[in-house]
Amino acid sequence: xxxxxxxxNGKLQHLLTTEGLPAxxxxxxxxxAESFVGVTQRDIKKVxxxxxxxxxxxxxxxxxxxxxxxxxxAKRLSADVVNLxxxxxxxxxxxxxxxxxxxxxxxxxxxxxxxxxxxxxxHLIARHVRPEIHVINAGDGRHAHPTQALLDMFxxxxxxxxxxNLRVAIVGDILHSRVARSQIHALTTLGVPEVRVISPxxxxxxxxxxxxxxxxxxxxQGLKDVDVVxxxxxxxxRMLGARLPSAEEYFKHYxxxxxxxxxxxxxxxxxHPGPMNRGIEIDSAVADGKQSxxxxxxxxxxxxxxxxxxxxxxx
Amino acid sequence: xxxxxxxxxxxxxENGMDTVNDVYIVAGKIVAVGDGPDSFQANHVINARGLVxxxxxxxLSVRLREPGLQYKATLESEMKAAAAGGVTSLACPPxxxxxxxxxxLVEMLKDRARSLNQAHVYPIGALxxxxxxxxxxxxxxxxxxxxxxxxxxxKLLLGSRVMMQAMQYASTFNFRVWLRPEDDGxxxxxxxxxxxxxxxxxxxAVPVCAETIALSKIILIAKGTGAKVHLCRISxxxxxxxxxxxxxxxxxxxxxxxxxxxxxxxxxxxFFDSNCHLIPPLRGISDRDALRSGLxxxxxxxxxxxxxxxxxxxxxxxxxxxxxxxxxxxxLLSLVLKWAEEKNxxxxxxxxxxxxxxxxxxxxxxxxLSVGAGADLCIFDPEQHWRVEASTxxxxxxxxxxxxxxxxxxxxxxxxxxxxxxxx
Numbered sequence: 259x260x261x262x263x264x265x266x267n268g269k270l271q272h273l274l275t276t277e278g279l280p281a282x283x284x285x286x287x288x289x290x291a292e293s294f295v296g297v298t299q300r301d302i303k304k305v306x307x308x309x310x311x312x313x314x315x316x317x318x319x320x321x322x323x324x325x326x327x328x329x330x331x332a333k334r335l336s337a338d339v340v341n342l343x344x345x346x347x348x349x350x351x352x353x354x355x356x357x358x359x360x361x362x363x364x365x366x367x368x369x370x371x372x373x374x375x376x377x378x379x380x381h382l383i384a385r386h387v388r389p390e391i392h393v394i395n396a397g398d399g400r401h402a403h404p405t406q407a408l409l410d411m412f413x414x415x416x417x418x419x420x421x422x423n424l425r426v427a428i429v430g431d432i433l434h435s436r437v438a439r440s441q442i443h444a445l446t447t448l449g450v451p452e453v454r455v456i457s458p459x460x461x462x463x464x465x466x467x468x469x470x471x472x473x474x475x476x477x478x479q480g481l482k483d484v485d486v487v488x489x490x491x492x493x494x495x496r497m498l499g500a501r502l503p504s505a506e507e508y509f510k511h512y513x514x515x516x517x518x519x520x521x522x523x524x525x526x527x528x529x530h531p532g533p534m535n536r537g538i539e540i541d542s543a544v545a546d547g548k549q550s551x552x553x554x555x556x557x558x559x560x561x562x563x564x565x566x567x568x569x570x571x572x573x
Numbered sequence: 574x575x576x577x578x579x580x581x582x583x584x585x586x587e588n589g590m591d592t593v594n595d596v597y598i599v600a601g602k603i604v605a606v607g608d609g610p611d612s613f614q615a616n617h618v619i620n621a622r623g624l625v626x627x628x629x630x631x632x633l634s635v636r637l638r639e640p641g642l643q644y645k646a647t648l649e650s651e652m653k654a655a656a657a658g659g660v661t662s663l664a665c666p667p668x669x670x671x672x673x674x675x676x677x678l679v680e681m682l683k684d685r686a687r688s689l690n691q692a693h694v695y696p697i698g699a700l701x702x703x704x705x706x707x708x709x710x711x712x713x714x715x716x717x718x719x720x721x722x723x724x725x726x727x728k729l730l731l732g733s734r735v736m737m738q739a740m741q742y743a744s745t746f747n748f749r750v751w752l753r754p755e756d757d758g759x760x761x762x763x764x765x766x767x768x769x770x771x772x773x774x775x776x777x778a779v780p781v782c783a784e785t786i787a788l789s790k791i792i793l794i795a796k797g798t799g800a801k802v803h804l805c806r807i808s809x810x811x812x813x814x815x816x817x818x819x820x821x822x823x824x825x826x827x828x829x830x831x832x833x834x835x836x837x838x839x840x841x842x843x844f845f846d847s848n849c850h851l852i853p854p855l856r857g858i859s860d861r862d863a864l865r866s867g868l869x870x871x872x873x874x875x876x877x878x879x880x881x882x883x884x885x886x887x888x889x890x891x892x893x894x895x896x897x898x899x900x901x902x903x904x905l906l907s908l909v910l911k912w913a914e915e916k917n918x919x920x921x922x923x924x925x926x927x928x929x930x931x932x933x934x935x936x937x938x939x940x941x942l943s944v945g946a947g948a949d950l951c952i953f954d955p956e957q958h959w960r961v962e963a964s965t966x967x968x969x970x971x972x973x974x975x976x977x978x979x980x981x982x983x984x985x986x987x988x989x990x991x992x993x994x995x996x997x
Binding site for chain 2: 262277354355356374376377378379381382386398399400401402436439463464465466468469
């Protein structure tokens with residue numbers, strides 16, 4: 259099976275998922291991001307690497323935060339950025355996703371950053387664009403959100419140095435989470451020996467253990483002696499059906515509090531992809547506490563996205 | 574018209590024949606197999622040396638997309654595809670637009686099909702009006718108009734009480750009810766098997782219990798009402814086991830499987846291949862293996878193509894938004910032969926799965942080469958390889974997971990009512 263993300267020289271052509279990417283490619287992204295962290299902290303936060311390149315932020319699903327971080331990252335690389343909020347424009351006029359992409363390709367796009375509510379949308383676009391165009395998946399349905407996972411890996415490496423002796427727990431709605439899937443693939447590829455998922459059975463997909471994780475339903479057991487706690491956002495609409503009875507009961511069993519966090523290693527770090535639901539999946543005392551690295555994640559996110567764009571543009 | 578088919582390997586499972594023989598056809602009927610009538614003068618001789626001569630294929634599920642859905646395919650295009658696939662009798666499900674729930678629509682479809690003079694079309698009537706699962710259709714009227722059975726097509730949508738009453742009513746007239754076992758509530762908006770591939774790709778999933786819950790309901794109601802039931806397109810190992818047990822109890826239940834499902838599994842979805850978006854979903858490898866074995870041991874009577882031409886645009890969208898279905902009628906024979914070869918099944922048994930067995934389920938006179946029968950035949954080269962290509966498929970739909978693949982076994986001639994409707 260050809261990996262649709264790699265070109266025939268084995269280099270990264272698109273970033274669609276962390277699944278199936280060799281560890282050296284993931285590490286190269288993290289290493290490159292290290293060099294951009296310096297840029298983002300300078301007074302003049304700009305390098306000319308992507309000068310003259312046209313990058314289209316193609317958001318078929320609303321997002322503020324992810325789109326903004328991609329926009330900032332592209333601008334710091336001196337690219338020209340166009341933001342398209344397609345949910346509100348051509349799709350409502352009946353244009354298909356591929357027609358939209360073809361039209362923008364005709365405007366000489368160099369890179370598409372795609373977010374879509376359907377799993378596989380970025381793969382479909384990558385299969386249909388001209389070979390010189392690169393596609394970055396900024397989140398497709400429940401499938402993947404590779405730049406989020408990469409910035410998480412970057413953050414983990416910053417604080418924990420080495421992946422090879424870590425215990426990492428991912429807590430929350432694994433079933434609907436593209437972030438969790440991308441985190442799991444990245445963590446296992448980078449050599450984390452023990453990845454746990456902690457979730458009620460209604461929020462776990464079938465055969466999730468095949469992804470290489472240990473399943474826990476009891477958060478207190480699951481958090482025991484972990485080095486990293488990756489919290490997931492719980493969408494409000496999950497409360498409407500029969501998956502969960504109430505936000506209160508969810509928080510009681512799966513919300514991260516200081517008491518539960520105390521079961522992890524004393525120097526464990528807490529992460530969250532944002533936006534947070536305080537009091538539902540995470541207590542404010544933890545979110546704002548000394549073990550939280552949630553804001554550094556956001557900062558690193560820009561460097562990681564710069565790294566991905568710079569590497570793709572160079573391949 | 575007098576046709577002589579010479580020196581072919583004649584496989585007629587219903588009459589237990591598998592031998593090199595000649596077939597004589599006069600005025601649309603088979604008049605002799607073996608020794609011809611005295612002083613027979615053929616207008617047309619088909620040299621079938623090295624070829625297999627068998628009954629025309631009988632396909633239990635072919636979407637012709639008429640009435641109402643002609644942008645996907647037309648009767649003309651799909652009847653040509655049927656001929657190229659060696660199919661001479663086909664059942665079409667009622668999920669047209671509007672659904673086949675009124676005698677007038679059924680008669681119109683039959684007339685349109687008859688005027689094309691190709692395969693025989695057997696409409697399956699809607700079990701409930703508009704397929705909504707509420708009010709029964711006029712089954713007896715629909716039967717008089719030409720419906721051979723009644724079904725809910727792909728949506729079961731039947732509450733338990735309506736299902737029971739529909740089966741009671743149908744059995745009053747000895748009609749067979751065709752049901753695809755899937756509990757809508759559980760299947761919900763799932764698009765793939767609830768297994769590791771859906772988990773990896775983040776696709777909404779259909780658990781196996783969607784099939785087994787519906788199956789147990791159908792089997793228990795069949796037991797209670799004595800209704801004849803045909804189970805369409807079973808998909809799971811657990812489902813096969815339940816059907817096996819029900820048949821061992823002597824219930825009047827028959828069962829088919831779609832040809833794609835005896836070869837493919839969830840793994841073939843790979844990176845979101847929307848051509849593998851099928852109903853029911855392709856399940857795990859062990860499920861596929863159970864379907865293959867169930868077909869071999871007779872738990873599953875027949876293989877259908879479940880032909881569903883889809884226009885290209887409807888597949889060029891993300892997997893979950895793509896329209897389900899595959900164009901399959903032209904691949905049916907080759908794929909059944911592939912199953913037989915891989916499972917070491919005699920050719921005559923494989924042929925029965927697409928001729929005599931489905932004909933019995935339909936209750937029609939077809940699927941055999943008896944003297945006096947209508948001359949519906951398929952003549953194929955069991956050795957010839959061919960490549961599945963969009964440009965050569967006659968169906969308007971080009972959507973198949975087998976696109977670009979090489980298959981063995983090629984239809985050379987198809988005869989319907991003694992007329993050569995396809996020649997390779």
